[in-house]
Amino acid sequence: MSEVKIAAESRTEFGKGAARRIRRDNKVPGVLYGHGSDPLHLTLPGHELLMALRTPNVLISLDIDGKTNELAIPKSVQRDPLKGFLEHVDLLLVKRGEKVTVEIPVHTEGELAPGGNLLEHVLVALPVEAEATHIPESVTVSIEGLEAGASIHAKDITLPSGVALAVEEDAVVLQVLQAQAEETEGEEAAEGEAAAEA
Numbered sequence: 001m002s003e004v005k006i007a008a009e010s011r012t013e014f015g016k017g018a019a020r021r022i023r024r025d026n027k028v029p030g031v032l033y034g035h036g037s038d039p040l041h042l043t044l045p046g047h048e049l050l051m052a053l054r055t056p057n058v059l060i061s062l063d064i065d066g067k068t069n070e071l072a073i074p075k076s077v078q079r080d081p082l083k084g085f086l087e088h089v090d091l092l093l094v095k096r097g098e099k100v101t102v103e104i105p106v107h108t109e110g111e112l113a114p115g116g117n118l119l120e121h122v123l124v125a126l127p128v129e130a131e132a133t134h135i136p137e138s139v140t141v142s143i144e145g146l147e148a149g150a151s152i153h154a155k156d157i158t159l160p161s162g163v164a165l166a167v168e169e170d171a172v173v174l175q176v177l178q179a180q181a182e183e184t185e186g187e188e189a190a191e192g193e194a195a196a197e198a
Helices: 016-024 046-052 185-197
Strands: 003-010 027-034 037-045 059-064 068-079 086-094 099-109 118-121 125-131 139-142 151-153 172-177
Touching: 003 046, 016 027, 016 086, 027 046, 027 068, 037 046, 037 059, 037 086, 046 086, 059 086, 099 172
Parallel strands: 003 059, 027 086, 099 139
Antiparallel strands: 003 037, 027 037, 059 068, 068 086, 099 125, 118 172, 151 172
16 A cells, blocks of 8 residues: 655635635645644645545555654545535544554456346445555455356455455455347348338
């Protein structure tokens, strides 16, 4: 799990006007909360934060005003729906050794059995409980040779040491759907001739 250091500034200005001014300076308003402490309003560097958020569940080491260091993971990220730039981020305060519940992406490897069947991701991300400083970036599942009707449940996925499921063991993560049967051209032609005769 990667840890990214980011310098942050505490802020005392709130509201839409203040947020717009922050974004104009290529920075992002954010809130750090957790452990029963009062929420701390922050200003974060836009480009560095954007790069950090490319890693799911990235661990961010915040250097706040050059005085205090805190560890956090992103909890909620708001982006502009059209341009995609960051508008606001909520960060959850974590401690080393603490367990947190997060969702990690599910990747697949291998090929389904021949036949044009479809793979459905019932869960795109798998809820797990892991130590805050050891959150896996993703899990990879083999779908090699799976046929229509096959499914992979949460309990079938091998997790790294120290990581536990935070979802029912029988929850379906992936399933293989049968390819839709299509009418053959011959049948369609026969139907066309019958309609013409009628």
